[in-house]
Structure formats: structure tokens, C-alpha cells
Amino acid sequence: MKQVISLRDLEEMLRNGKDVRSLPAEALLTPSARDFLRELETPGNQRARPGESARSSNPATPPTSRSSKADIEAFFNSPPTHELKLQICDIGRRLWQRAYVDGNGGNIAIRVGEGIVLCTPTLISKGFMKPEDLCLVDLEGNQLVGTKKRTSEILMHLQIMKRQPRAVASVHCHPPYSTAFAVAGVEPPTCMIPEFEVFASVAIAPYRTPGTPEMGQLVADLVDKHNTILMANHGVVTWSHNGVEDAYFKMEILEAYCRTVLVASQLGKPVQTMTPAQLQDLLKIKQNLGIPDPRFGLKECELCDNAEWRPGVTCAVPDNSAGNGSAAAAPDPEAEALVKAITDQIISGGR
Ligand SMILES: [Zn+2]
Numbered sequence: 001m002k003q004v005i006s007l008r009d010l011e012e013m014l015r016n017g018k019d020v021r022s023l024p025a026e027a028l029l030t031p032s033a034r035d036f037l038r039e040l041e042t043p044g045n046q047r048a049r050p051g052e053s054a055r056s057s058n059p060a061t062p063p064t065s066r067s068s069k070a071d072i073e074a075f076f077n078s079p080p081t082h083e084l085k086l087q088i089c090d091i092g093r094r095l096w097q098r099a100y101v102d103g104n105g106g107n108i109a110i111r112v113g114e115g116i117v118l119c120t121p122t123l124i125s126k127g128f129m130k131p132e133d134l135c136l137v138d139l140e141g142n143q144l145v146g147t148k149k150r151t152s153e154i155l156m157h158l159q160i161m162k163r164q165p166r167a168v169a170s171v172h173c174h175p176p177y178s179t180a181f182a183v184a185g186v187e188p189p190t191c192m193i194p195e196f197e198v199f200a201s202v203a204i205a206p207y208r209t210p211g212t213p214e215m216g217q218l219v220a221d222l223v224d225k226h227n228t229i230l231m232a233n234h235g236v237v238t239w240s241h242n243g244v245e246d247a248y249f250k251m252e253i254l255e256a257y258c259r260t261v262l263v264a265s266q267l268g269k270p271v272q273t274m275t276p277a278q279l280q281d282l283l284k285i286k287q288n289l290g291i292p293d294p295r296f297g298l299k300e301c302e303l304c305d306n307a308e309w310r311p312g313v314t315c316a317v318p319d320n321s322a323g324n325g326s327a328a329a330a331p332d333p334e335a336e337a338l339v340k341a342i343t344d345q346i347i348s349g350g351r
Contacts (some may be wrong), residue, residue, distance in 0.1 A: 003026070003028065004027070004028045004029075004030065005023060005027050005029050005030070007030065062112060062114070062116070063075045063113055063116065064113060064114040064115050064116065065115035065138035065139065069144075072144050072145060073145055075112075075113070076136050076145040076146070081112065081118065082131055084118055085131035085132075085134045086131055087110075087244055087245070088108050088110065088129070089131060091108055091171065091245065092106070092120065092127060092128075093126075093128075095108075095126050095127070095171070095173050095248070095251075096125060096126050096128075098252070098255075099176065100173040100174065100251060101125070101126045101173045102174060103125070104123050104124055104126075105126070105173065105174050106120075106126045106172055106174065107119065107120045107126075107151040107153050107157065107172050108120050108170070108172075108244060109154060109157035109158075109170050110168065110243075111161055111169065115139050116137070116138060116139075117136070117137050117138075117158065117161065118135070118136055119135055119136075119154050119157065120134060120150075121133050121134065121148035121149060121150060122148070122149050122152055123149075126173075133147075133148050134146060135148060135149070137154055137158070139158050141155050152211035153210055153211050155212075155216045156172065156211075156220075156237060157170045157237075158216070159213070159216035159220035160216075160220055160239050161239075163220040163221075163224070164223040164224065164239060166241040166290075167240070168240065168242070168243060169239065169244035169246070169247045170237060170239040170240075170247055171238050171247040171250075171251055172235060172236065172237040172238075173236060174234070175235070175251060175254070175255040175258075176255075177255055177258035177259040178230065178251075178255050178258045179230075179234070180258070181230055181258055182204065182230035182231055182232050182233065182234060182235065183232070183233055185232055186308065186309070186310075187202060187203070187308060188202060188254075188257060188258055188261060189261060189271075189273075189306040189309035190279070190303075190304060190306060191273040191274045191275075191279050191303070191304040191306070192257075192260075192261060192271060192273055192274070193257055193260065194274075194282055195253055195257070196253055196254070196257040197286070198285055198286045198289070198291070199249065199250055199253050199286075200227065200228045200238075200250050200253055200257070201225060201228060201292055201293045201294065202228045202229075202230060203225075203226040203228075203229055204229070204230045204231075204232055205221075205230070205232065206218055206232050207231070207233040219231065219237060224292070225292045225293065226292065227239055227240065227291060227292060228251075236254060238250040238251055238254070241290060262312075265311035265312055266312065271311070273306070274304070276300040276301065276302075276303040276304045279303045280300055280303065283295060283296060
């Protein structure tokens with residue numbers, strides 16, 4: 001008897017990483033299965049090629065959070081999902097090697113289908129994860145598959161994904177220089193390095209206990225116009241519309257920037273900034289890349305405002321140019337008079 005292949009059979013084969021074009025020649029195809037195969041033959045359609053990059057080789061119909069347990073499990077154990085798991089392990093290793101995570105800190109999430117997210121487990125160093133450690137959850141944080149328990153901070157990633165439909169992946173960690181800004185409650189100043197202006201849009205979310213829905217809510221409130229959120233007294237979370245590596249890149253860019261700004265502010269010279277017109281050019285590039293930024297549409301005179309930025313203590317570089325060394329140190333008579341007036345007032349007030 002000839003084998004009858006339905007659309008469901010083809011989808012099952014794809015989920016298990018099999019090549020649907022290696023069907024027995026005598027197999028009978030149902031009409032919907034025939035249409036499906038024809039669609040796969042369309043140039044540019046990557047869906048049926050196992051082993052190719054993870055996003056493009058996802059099964060034709062990834063399960064949703066409402067799919068059967070068997071379908072969700074098959075998807076979780078399929079070769080395309082395995083590729084994504086390897087990618088998460090790789091990003092985890094890079095976070096650890098760069099000292100962006102400590103202890104069991106940090107977490108990574110990828111949206112893999114409608115209402116389902118692949119994420120890192122709790123209580124594990126992100127530098128040493130194996131694909132079998134990862135978890136699949138729905139958007140409410142209920143664990144669908146995985147032997148290890150999902151991270152408690154997943155709620156924040158899920159809130160981001162619910163509020164920002166373009167977010168396909170998110171990364172959270174504690175990089176020291178960026179976290180220092182988050183601890184001080186200072187937004188990194190702007191108009192200093194092009195890479196930072198183009199790829200990151202930073203805001204600060206107030207502190208709440210990590211892993212609580214309230215924390216997630218405060219972060220989610222900012223993801224409409226920002227892709228990089230400093231979490232006060234905690235760390236950083238980034239999201240990307242391109243993929244998990246892109247979300248990780250934002251972390252590298254932010255951390256390198258915060259480090260550079262801190263070093264520059266200790267050199268004893270005022271830091272130099274680009275002009276608002278120069279920033280405007282970068283913002284055009286950013287807009288074309290589809291990256292959000294609250295400054296789009298602002299007038300040039302409103303850009304490069306670093307009023308909040310207070311560089312730390314700096315040691316003045318001695319002015320050795322001939323003639324004006326002592327003049328620079330000479331007291332300003334006007335300032336002297338002002339100090340005297342204030343002092344007199346304090347003394348008389350104290351009697
Ligand atoms: Zn954390």
C-alpha cells in the first residue's frame with residue numbers, strides 16, 4: 001500500500017530536522033501537503049533546509065503556547081531549537097568571559113514562537129551552560145519544557161516582549177562600568193562616541209527587587225523608545241529586533257562606552273563632544289536601522305544636552321605656558337567680595 005503524506009506529516013518531519021524532499025517517490029501527497037511542498041520550492045524560501053541558521057530554519061509552523069504538549073516538546077527537542085540553545089550557551093560564555101556576569105547572575109531569552117520563549121535556567125553560571133539546561137516558557141512565565149527551573153528574572157524579559165512586539169531576544173547582566181552608572185543613577189552622557197549613539201538608546205528604571213513583576217513593569221514602561229535599560233542598583237537589560245547576538249552587542253557597546261567615558265573624565269581635560277549636527281547625522285543612520293530613540297524629531301539645539309552629567313573629581317593639568325601661570329592662580333576680586341559678603345551674612349545670622 002502506498003504511503004499517504006499529509007501536511008501534518010511534513011510539519012512533523014521539519015520539526016525533527018528531516019529533509020521533506022527526500023520522500024519516497026511512490027508516496028501520495030494530500031492537496032495541502034502538495035501546496036506546502038510547492039511553496040518550499042519557491043526561491044528564497046528557507047524553511048525546509050535543516051541545519052541552516054536557526055531563525056530561518058524554524059519549522060514552518062512553530063507551536064504556540066496553546067499547542068499540544070507533544071508538539072511543544074518535539075519543537076523543544078528539534079535541531080533548529082538545538083541551534084538556538086547553542087547560541088544562548090555561546091552568548092552566556094561571552095558574558096562570563098567579559099566579566100559581565102557574576103555567580104549565577106544574568107539571563108538570556110529568545111522569542112521562538114507565538115507566546116513561547118526559550119530562556120536560561122536559574123542557579124547556573126552563564127559561562128558553563130549546556131543546551132540541555134535551557135527552558136521553554138510561555139509569556140506568563142509558566143515553564144512548558146526543560147528539566148531545570150527557568151530563571152526568576154524571566155518575568156522582566158517577558159514583560160519586555162509583551163510590551164515591545166519587535167523584541168525577539170533580550171539579555172540581562174551586571175557589567176561593572178554600566179552598573180556603576182546604574183548605581184549612581186546617572187544616565188551616560190551623550191555625543192561622545194558614534195557607535196553608542198547609533199546602536200544604544202539608554203534609560204534608567206528605578207530599583208525594585210529583582211524578579212518581581214513590579215521590576216519587569218518598570219523596565220517594560222521604557223522599551224517603546226529605548227533598547228538598553230539601566231536597572232538602578234542592579235544591572236542592565238537590552239533587547240533586539242534582530243536576534244540574541246545583537247542584544248548582546250548592545251551590552252558590549254554600552255559597557256565599552258561607560259568605561260571610556262569614566263577614563264576620559266579622569267584625564268584632567270574637559271571631554272570633547274560632537275556637535276548636535278553631527279549627532280543628527282548619526283540619528284538618521286539609527287532610524288534607518290530601525291533602532292528606536294526618543295531623540296528622533298528633536299531640533300538640533302535640543303540634542304547633546306549633558307546637563308545631568310557631572311564628571312568625577314579631576315586633577316587639573318598644570319598650565320605651564322609662559323607668563324600666565326601666576327595670573328591663572330590670582331584671586332578673582334569679584335569672587336572674593338562675594339565670599340566675604342556671604343561669610344558676613346552667616347556670621348551675623350548666627351548671633
Ligand atoms: Zn540581575
